[in-house]
Amino acid sequence: MTDKRYGGSVEQLRSPERRDWLEVERVVDLSLSGVRVGTMLDVGMGSGLFGESFDRRGVAVWGIDVNPEMVAAAQRHVPRGHFQQAAAEALPFADGAFDLVFLGLVLHEVENPGQVLREARRVGSGRVAVLEWPYRDEAFGPPLEHRLRGETIEALAREAGFAATEQQPLARLLLYLLHPAPPSPR
Numbered sequence: 122m123t124d125k126r127y128g129g130s131v132e133q134l135r136s137p138e139r140r141d142w143l144e145v146e147r148v149v150d151l152s153l154s155g156v157r158v159g160t161m162l163d164v165g166m167g168s169g170l171f172g173e174s175f176d177r178r179g180v181a182v183w184g185i186d187v188n189p190e191m192v193a194a195a196q197r198h199v200p201r202g203h204f205q206q207a208a209a210e211a212l213p214f215a216d217g218a219f220d221l222v223f224l225g226l227v228l229h230e231v232e233n234p235g236q237v238l239r240e241a242r243r244v245g246s247g248r249v250a251v252l253e254w255p256y257r258d259e260a261f262g263p264p265l266e267h268r269l270r271g272e273t274i275e276a277l278a279r280e281a282g283f284a285a286t287e288q289q290p291l292a293r294l295l296l297y298l299l300h301p302a303p304p305s306p307r
Contacts, residue, residue: 134167134168134170134194135168135170135198140170142261142292142293142294143170143225143252143294144291144292144293144294145170145171145174146174147291148171148225148250148252148291148294148296149171149174149175149178151250151289151296151298152221152223152248152250152296152298153175153178153180153221156220156221156247156248157220158180158220158221158247158248159180159181159220160180160181160183160218160219160220160221161175161180161181161182161183161219161220161221161222161223162183162184162185162212162214162218162219162221162222162223162241162244162245163175163182163183163184163185163195163223163225164184164185164209164212164222164223164224164227164237164241165185165186165187165209165224165225165226165227165230166184166185166186166191166195166204166225167186167191167194167195167225168191168194168195168198169182169184169194169195169196169197169198169199169202169204170198170225171223171225172184172195172198172199172202173198173199175223176199176201176202180221181201181203182199182201182202182203183202183203183204183214183219184199184202184203184204184205185204185205185206185207185208185209185212185213186204186206186207187206187207187208187209188206189206192204192205192206209224209227209231209237209240210231210232210233210236210237210240211240212240212241212243212244214244215244216243216244217243217244217245217246218244218245218246219244219245219246220245220246220247220248221245221247221248221249221250222241222244222245222248222249222250223249223250223252224237224241224249224250224251224252225252226252226253226254226262226294228251228253228269228274229253229254229263229267229268229269230263230267234269234273234274234277235277235280235281238251238277238278238280238281238283238299239280239281239282241281241299242281242282242283242299242301245301247301248298248299248300248301249283249298249299249301250296250297250298250299251274251296251297251299252294252295252296252297253268253269253274253294253295253297254268254269254294254295255268255271255293255294255295256268256269256270256271261293262293271288271295271297274286274297275297278297278299281299282301282302283299283300283301283302284300284301284302284303285299285300286298286299286300287300
């Protein structure tokens with residue numbers, strides 16, 4: 122088993138250069154576009170960079186990360202947020218607890234991305250936004266063998282119960298907006 126998790130520091134995650142190429146504000150705007158969001162869960166939130174932006178827009182922010190150092194950093198940077206150590210494959214929240222679930226550059230790091238998307242679908246009552254690296258070899262980000270192909274993400278989303286997937290290309294990344302299937306009539 123290869124460890125694909127981010128091994129850098131909080132300072133690296135929050136560097137001005139990284140903020141620029143992540144396009145944080147644009148990603149948050151696209152994630153919120155066309156939907157009403159009062160609560161969101163940031164899965165693998167790192168230092169809380171995206172959580173800060175959601176918080177500034179009046180969204181109540183929850184987050185999980187496997188790294189306790191990141192949980193402490195997120196709490197420092199988003200004091201109104203609710204953060205805890207947990208794995209993306211087993212989210213410690215009730216079904217439908219959040220209006221939006223956000224996965225920022227985390228799906229390629231987990232051992233079972235399908236399970237992570239099923240958990241995101243379970244705890245989310247609406248959209249799931251997945252920010253990922255494009256499947257190409259480049260100097261930024263993880264090696265090609267750690268990246269997920271777009272068709273893989275879309276297939277995993279369908280298997281997890283999402284009815285539609287929109288791809289929003291960014292300068293260096295891709296944002297997938299996953300829409301749940303409507304509830305079946307009883």
